[in-house]
Amino acid sequence: MNIHEYQAKELLQRFDVATTRGRVASTPDGAEQIACEMAPAEVVVKAQIHAGGRGKGTFANGFKGGVHVCKTPAEVREVASKMLGQTLVTHQTGQSGRVVHKVLVAEAAHIAREIYFAILLDRATAAPLIVASSEGGVEIEALAARAPGKIIRERINPLAGLQPFQSRKLTKQLGLASSQLKAATKLFDGLYRTFTGLDCSMVEINPLVLSTDDKLLALDAKFNFDDNALYRHPEVAAMRDTAEEDPREVEASRHGLNYVGLDGNIACLVNGAGLAMATMDIIKHYGGNPANFLDVGGSATEEQVTEAFKILVADKRVEAILVNIFGGIAQCDVIAHGIIGAAKTVKLDVPLIVRLEGTNVEKGKQLLQESGLTIIPADDLADAAQKAVKAAKEKHTS
Amino acid sequence: MSVLVDKNTRLCVQGITGSAGGFHARQCMEYGTNVVAGVTPGKGGQKFDEEVPVFDTVAEARAQTGCNVSVIFVPAPAAADSILEAVDAGVELVVCITEGIPVMDMMRVKAQLRGKPGRLIGPNCPGIITPGAAKIGIMPGYIHKPGNIGVISRSGTLTYEAVWQLTSRGCGQSTCIGIGGDPINGMSHLDAVKLFNDDPQTEAMILIGEIGGAAEEEAAAWIKENCDKPVAAFIAGATAPPGRRMGHAGAIVSGGMGTAAGKIDALKAAGIAVAETPAAIADTLIARMKA
Numbered sequence: 001m002n003i004h005e006y007q008a009k010e011l012l013q014r015f016d017v018a019t020t021r022g023r024v025a026s027t028p029d030g031a032e033q034i035a036c037e038m039a040p041a042e043v044v045v046k047a048q049i050h051a052g053g054r055g056k057g058t059f060a061n062g063f064k065g066g067v068h069v070c071k072t073p074a075e076v077r078e079v080a081s082k083m084l085g086q087t088l089v090t091h092q093t094g095q096s097g098r099v100v101h102k103v104l105v106a107e108a109a110h111i112a113r114e115i116y117f118a119i120l121l122d123r124a125t126a127a128p129l130i131v132a133s134s135e136g137g138v139e140i141e142a143l144a145a146r147a148p149g150k151i152i153r154e155r156i157n158p159l160a161g162l163q164p165f166q167s168r169k170l171t172k173q174l175g176l177a178s179s180q181l182k183a184a185t186k187l188f189d190g191l192y193r194t195f196t197g198l199d200c201s202m203v204e205i206n207p208l209v210l211s212t213d214d215k216l217l218a219l220d221a222k223f224n225f226d227d228n229a230l231y232r233h234p235e236v237a238a239m240r241d242t243a244e245e246d247p248r249e250v251e252a253s254r255h256g257l258n259y260v261g262l263d264g265n266i267a268c269l270v271n272g273a274g275l276a277m278a279t280m281d282i283i284k285h286y287g288g289n290p291a292n293f294l295d296v297g298g299s300a301t302e303e304q305v306t307e308a309f310k311i312l313v314a315d316k317r318v319e320a321i322l323v324n325i326f327g328g329i330a331q332c333d334v335i336a337h338g339i340i341g342a343a344k345t346v347k348l349d350v351p352l353i354v355r356l357e358g359t360n361v362e363k364g365k366q367l368l369q370e371s372g373l374t375i376i377p378a379d380d381l382a383d384a385a386q387k388a389v390k391a392a393k394e395k396h397t398s
Numbered sequence: 399m400s401v402l403v404d405k406n407t408r409l410c411v412q413g414i415t416g417s418a419g420g421f422h423a424r425q426c427m428e429y430g431t432n433v434v435a436g437v438t439p440g441k442g443g444q445k446f447d448e449e450v451p452v453f454d455t456v457a458e459a460r461a462q463t464g465c466n467v468s469v470i471f472v473p474a475p476a477a478a479d480s481i482l483e484a485v486d487a488g489v490e491l492v493v494c495i496t497e498g499i500p501v502m503d504m505m506r507v508k509a510q511l512r513g514k515p516g517r518l519i520g521p522n523c524p525g526i527i528t529p530g531a532a533k534i535g536i537m538p539g540y541i542h543k544p545g546n547i548g549v550i551s552r553s554g555t556l557t558y559e560a561v562w563q564l565t566s567r568g569c570g571q572s573t574c575i576g577i578g579g580d581p582i583n584g585m586s587h588l589d590a591v592k593l594f595n596d597d598p599q600t601e602a603m604i605l606i607g608e609i610g611g612a613a614e615e616e617a618a619a620w621i622k623e624n625c626d627k628p629v630a631a632f633i634a635g636a637t638a639p640p641g642r643r644m645g646h647a648g649a650i651v652s653g654g655m656g657t658a659a660g661k662i663d664a665l666k667a668a669g670i671a672v673a674e675t676p677a678a679i680a681d682t683l684i685a686r687m688k689a
């Protein structure tokens with residue numbers, strides 16, 4: 001799950017992490033009002049969408065840049081009016097861009113130095129790891145490739161938490177002055193409490209800045225949350241903005257389905273994440289392109305399968321559907337009932353290839369046979385993938 | 399011989415009175431697994447299916463039945479506590495089936511397990527089976543066949559796929575271990591490889607991995623130096639887009655790390671035969687064993 005920059009700022013403030021003053025507005029009036037409250041400070045107006053590259057983006061109305069520094073409240077109002085309700089296209093949004101519904105109006109920071117600081121979950125050591133660099137404001141992967149020596153790593157004992165001496169060590173390694181020790185220690189501690197307190201898998205501050213008046217401020221933050229822990233953070237779960245997501249994925253998540261939208265034309269319905277990935281891989285191997293990843297889960301109900309099937313059929317890109325089920329806990333007859341149920345309510349006008357194996361396989365095959373649905377049966381995984389690729393090609397040229 | 403579980407396994411089922419726990423406890427018993435105890439706090443003193451005694455704590459179950467392996471079907475919010483409870487009670491092997499445990503909980507569990515004798519398989523896994531002897535988990539029993547191939551996997555149904563391919567070709571399995579799809583888990587690919595390498599019954603191994611992390615690379619490096627048994631592998635997720643979680647919490651390529659291509663290269667460099675498609679896993683191993 002992703003959140004907006006203004007929401008990240010709210011979360012940091014909750015954990016006493018120093019950041020610039022700022023609030024979000026959804027109208028030009030509101031934006032001007034915030035700027036008035038902050039006057040005479042210079043402010044920056046930032047379009048709130050999930051994609052990166054906003055500063056260099058262009059609006060569909062021709063207005064350039066999703067990030068603007070403004071000197072007066074009137075200027076803030078004008079810039080906000082050109083952003084709100086408009087579509088912003090950046091290198092991450094694709095051609096269609098994203099509609100801007102909110103702008104962040106924040107105090108402009110006068111930057112003396114930029115630092116990179118992140119806390120993430122290190123799988124290899126099963127512990128939180130701080131990754132930092134005195135060179136901030138750049139992409140960390142690029143920096144790691146170019147100058148690996150400039151990356152600082154500090155492992156945290158998950159039972160003990162971040163120790164003050166570790167924060168002091170990091171402060172000095174980042175080249176900050178002795179006078180910054182107290183502020184830096186407080187900020188790092190706040191970030192660690194944010195990381196653990198909200199069940200994050202990553203909190204990235206890029207950049208963490210030292211302002212010209214010697215203040216340490218978290219200027220921009222990126223959060224990754226552990227989806228498995230969202231149940232204990234309803235306030236974070238409520239920050240989800242479904243307008244920013246693939247509508248197919250939003251619909252799937254409503255029904256508890258694991259779905260990831262892709263660009264191909266062969267839809268897949270599979271039980272189990274590993275088998276679902278492997279099904280995509282084998283489609284690609286035989287020259288096809290998967291339209292999605294879909295794991296209906298081990299204990300899928302008939303209703304879930306029906307809803308899953310509807311999502312696949314509604315996808316205009318789809319030119320063939322491959323159902324690959326290896327029944328373990330999930331039973332083939334339940335899956336068959338779900339498919340038949342869906343076919344009653346939606347019109348199926350693409351070829352349907354079904355491979356069933358495992359628990360109650362004979363019952364499942366029989367149900368599908370008696371349903372009157374036009375189904376291309378497959379004997380095994382390779383056969384199923386080849387038939388799906390062939391059927392999609394024929395459908396495409398027909 | 400086999401690894402970790404066999405006819406002598408005395409199984410405890412944590413969460414036996416829940417719907418999933420009860421269903422699978424029955425399935426395991428039907429397969430012939432020796433289920434000696436169940437645990438559900440507050441239901442101590444009851445009998446499951448008029449046969450298996452239910453206890454409030456694993457400590458009581460262990461003291462009164464001598465259970466040496468525990469399988470966990472407890473819901474995610476309480477599962478981490480259940481793992482620690484089983485290890486604390488002195489159970490030698492804990493198999494956690496539960497999916498959806500917060501990673502922060504697993505991080506703390508893992509830190510507390512360090513230096514303790516109990517082993518953990520999972521979470522978010524199908525479990526472990528020694529065909530014909532003991533089934534501890536949710537895998538369909540009938541697709542397995544006793545034999546000499548060790549199977550290690552991060553996935554559930556993809557493991558069934560590989561096992562079914564083996565069984566259909568007449569190749570039985572010594573033991574199949576599902577290590578689970580979470581970013582932080584108990585037994586790693588490497589831990590399982592070492593067990594199979596030391597097991598005289600196991601003649602060859604299948605290693606099934608997926609995108610995310612570096613556990614497959616770690617196992618490959620060890621196999622290259624220490625293992626003479628034939629090994630075949632498959633890595634799922636070559637077509638997965640970077641930065642997206644593919645169902646399993648641990649199946650994600652981030653910052654260019656954990657890609658399928660990187661894992662396949664590491665496996666091949668270690669002399670492991672890598673199946674080109676998931677349909678060719680068994681055939682790839684059989685060809686390697688004949689070579």
